[in-house]
Amino acid sequence: MVKWFWQRRDTGRKLQLRSRDELGGANRVDFEELAPDIQTYLGQAAYLQLGFFETLSELIQTTPELGEKEALSRAAGAALTKHEALVALIRERGAEPTELMRPFREPLDAFRHATHGVRPEETMLSVHITAGMLDDFYLALSASYGETGDRVARILHADDDRQAIVDLIGETIASDPEWKSLLALWGRRLVGDTLLIARGALRPLTLGAAGQDKVEPVFTELMAAHSRRMDAMGLAA
Numbered sequence: 125m126v127k128w129f130w131q132r133r134d135t136g137r138k139l140q141l142r143s144r145d146e147l148g149g150a151n152r153v154d155f156e157e158l159a160p161d162i163q164t165y166l167g168q169a170a171y172l173q174l175g176f177f178e179t180l181s182e183l184i185q186t187t188p189e190l191g192e193k194e195a196l197s198r199a200a201g202a203a204l205t206k207h208e209a210l211v212a213l214i215r216e217r218g219a220e221p222t223e224l225m226r227p228f229r230e231p232l233d234a235f236r237h238a239t240h241g242v243r244p245e246e247t248m249l250s251v252h253i254t255a256g257m258l259d260d261f262y263l264a265l266s267a268s269y270g271e272t273g274d275r276v277a278r279i280l281h282a283d284d285d286r287q288a289i290v291d292l293i294g295e296t297i298a299s300d301p302e303w304k305s306l307l308a309l310w311g312r313r314l315v316g317d318t319l320l321i322a323r324g325a326l327r328p329l330t331l332g333a334a335g336q337d338k339v340e341p342v343f344t345e346l347m348a349a350h351s352r353r354m355d356a357m358g359l360a361a
Contacts, residue, residue, distance in 0.1 A: 158326045158339065159268035166214050167224030168232070168325055169262050169276060173207035174225070175236045176200075176255045183244055195288030199251070202285040209279045213272070231324070238317050245296050245303065246310050248289050253314045255284065256353055257346055261322045264342045293357055308359040315350060319343065 159165065180200035184193050211221040239254055241247040259280045266273035266280070297304045326339070354360065 159265050160325055160327060162217075162269050162272060163219060163224055164227075165262075165265060165269065165325075166210060166217075166219075166272075166276070167221075167226075168228050169280075170207055170210035170214065170221060171225040171228045171232050172255075172258055172262075173203050173210060175232055176203040176251055177207060179236055179240065179247065179251055183247060187244060192292060195292055196248075198285040199289055202283060203255070206279055206282060209282075210276070213275055213279070217272070232321070235317060235321050239314050241310060245293060245307065249293055249307055249311055250314055252286050252289055252293070253311055253350065253353060254318045255286070257315075257318045257350055258321065259284070260346055260349055261325070261342070264345075265325070290357060297358060304359065307357075308354070311350075311354050311359055315347070319346070322346070 160168070177200050180196050180203060184196045184200065187193050187196060214221045214224055235254075239250045241250055263277055263280050266277040269276065293307065297307065322343070323339075
């Protein structure tokens with residue numbers, strides 16, 4: 125896995141990658157046999173949103189332009205709002221949010237680090253792509269949890285306020301053709317780590333051949349939605 129915390133460094137004129145929205149038609153298939161228990165589902169979903177907020181907050185601190193700071197702050201605020209809504213739902217169910225989120229801190233922090241770019245533009249794209257794919261995935265899972273799942277779906281369907289980030293990425297691409305190939309490659313590299321997080325959320329003991337048949341349509345749609353996001357930015361998925 126790649127390291128996610130990016131470091132500023134002088135790479136010269138040549139842009140190189142380092143080594144190593146919405147799911148319009150996401151099928152809400154019956155994941156009941158594959159879906160994690162409700163506590164696990166809520167803990168993971170809540171911590172993911174907190175992680176997106178943290179990454180965007182880091183970007184705000186290191187971005188000098190006021191307009192970019194404001195755009196990033198809107199997206200960070202939207203992620204925090206989703207996190208707080210999920211935390212409130214957890215508390216309504218009589219559980220302690222910190223306890224539910226704690227088991228996922230290490231693996232999800234590792235995921236965030238692994239998809240953090242060397243440059244701020246890469247990290248902006250990481251948030252847009254990974255948050256979009258995982259929101260889509262958790263929306264697909266939500267059908268397994270009855271009324272609670274419906275509430276989670278409404279939370280995740282809320283505006284993510286990432287269009288301004290997309291616009292910033294578009295401006296970057298327009299400013300230098302090298303960015304287009306760099307970010308297109310980076311976007312493709314994000315997919316593997318993101319799909320590993322999604323697959324890891326399912327019950328591992330039941331993900332046999334029958335489980336794969338149920339999962340495949342959703343993962344196919346996740347990839348289709350990813351391609352649409354990339355295409356919308358003029359990047360090849």
